Amino acid sequence: MNSPNDTDVDAAPTAPAGGCPMALSRGRVGLDVTTEVSQLRDDGRLGRVTTAFGQEAMLITRYDEVRAQLADTHVFHVGSVPPPQVLVDGGFDTESVRRRRTVGNLIMLDPPDHTRLRRMVAAWFTTRRVERLRPRVVEIITAALDEMERNGPPVDLVSMFAKTVPVTVICELIGVPEELRERFRSRATRAATSSAVSTPLEELRRLGEAGWVSHELVAHHRANPSDDIIGMLLREHGADGHANGITDDELVGLANALLIAGHETTTQMLSLGTLALLRHPDQLALMRDDPTVVAGAVEELLRYVGVLHGGFIRVATRDTTLGEHEIRAGDLVVPALAAANRDPQLLPDGDRLDITRPPTSHVAFGHGVHFCIGAPLARMELREAFPALLRRFPGLRLAVPESELEFTQGTTVYALRSLPVTW
Incomplete structure (x- = not known):
């Protein structure tokens, strides 16, 4: 039986453990998973990652074991x-820290609170509801492409397209007024891209800043009733004594989580997905010219790119097993999502991009009760954005050598800092 001590994986510092995914990005360059993590997976071993705050977690890398761990709440x-x-020794109010990362945050809540809050907003993210948003999403995409064309090449695809589209979509859906959007965008981006050298205090301040924007949003919507998500939550669940009510703190946490999760991952899927297609001109041309492959191509890009290195850290509440591995009560575990999506158990050629392959049951959106609630929206945005970009600029190509591209290190979301392109 394999021991979790077999291999130590040095993880870059992250936000306080339990608050953000482990930083599995150190050493990752380009679109592939690091050799060290891939080897752990292929050998069937558990790794260990250590946060900057001294907590060790077991790294789950095999596809079947990742799904089993995510499913078992x-x-x-x-x-x-x-x-x-380190927070205890430093005199932090650990209960305040716990509340800041969990209250209202669907990603960081367990049932039954997770179930109660998810039900409040689930109807906004159904396939049918999202389909009604498609015309507006197409308008937003077209406007961004128009601006790129007016600007003329070269342009940074990240700032001019990949960020603009998801931020505008999620801000309109949640209900972020124009005057708050730039502040939200910059703070939400910082919240999703923690520094590799941040101190605990800096991380707590970073998370608090994003929450402050959501507090301001709630106040704005109380004074200006609306038909967006925040307006609906206040109207249907915000009344005092409501049987299915939501507290102000929960509303802030929920809005904050939806806002952050609703744009940064889609931004980087557009950025990294475009890079992947530029590396494979034949597949780029197929996606541009054949509408029948687009849906499957998006699923393959989600699997292949690996925007999220890992899922959120969890604690085992009793002794159990994952595959052949013994997990003890109190052990911390984190699933390596990007590695699992390339596991030979899932696909024998998982390191190869093939947009014509049948869709797989990837874990890019997670699995189980924490499966990404915004997946239908993200899929629709990507299915519209990639073909529109490639058709508008059929000669799209990198404006700099690929070796000059800079990938973020030690972050929650794997990201390109910029993607200079021309056409």
């Missing part, structure tokens, strides 16, 4: 991860 809890000792 009875054993593996995300909201019960203990605070790192």
Whole structure:
């Protein structure tokens, strides 16, 4: 039986353990998973990652084991991860830290609170509801492409297109007024891209800044009733004594999580996905010219790119097993999503991009009760954005050598800082 001590994987510093995914990005360049993590997976071993705050977690890399861990919310809890000792020793109010990362945050809550809050907003992200948004999303995409064309090449695809489209879509859906959007965009981006050298205090301040924007949003919507998500939550669930009510703190946490999760991952899927297609001109041309392959191509890009290195850290609440591995009560575990999506168990040629392959049951959106609630929206945006970009600029290509591209290190979301393109 394999031991979790077989291999140590040095993880870059992250936000306080239990608050952000482990930083599995150090050493990752380009679109492939690091050799070290891939080797762990292929050998069937568990790795260990250590946060900057001294907590060690077991790294789950095999596809079947990742799915099993994500599905088992009875054993593996995300909201019960203990605070790192460095915060305790530093005199932090650990209960305040716990509340800041969990209250209202669907990603960081376990059932039944997770179930109660998810039901409040689930109807906004159904395939049918999202389909009604398609005309407006197409307008937003067209406007961004028009601006790129007016600007003329070269342009940074990240700032002019990949960020612009998802930010505008999620801000309109949630209800972020124009005057707050730039502040939200910059702060939400910082919240999703934690620094590799941040201190605990800096990380807490970073998360608090994003939450402050959501507090301001709630105040704005109380004074200006609306038909967006925040307006609906206040109208239908915000009344005092409501049987299915939501507190102000929960509303802030929920809005904050939806805003952050609703744009940064889609931004980087557009950026990194475009890079992947530029590396494979034949597949780029197929996606541009054949509408029948677009839906499958998006699924393949989601699997292949690996925007999220890992899922959120969880704690085992009792002794259990994952595959052949023994997990003890109190052990911390984190799933390596990007590695799992390339597991030979899932696909024998998982390191190869093939947009014509049948869709796979990838874990790019997670699995189980924490499966990304915004997946239908993200899929629709990507299915519209990629073909529109490639058709508008059929000669799209990199404006700099690929070796000059800079990828973020030590972040929640794997990201390109910029993607200079020309046509």
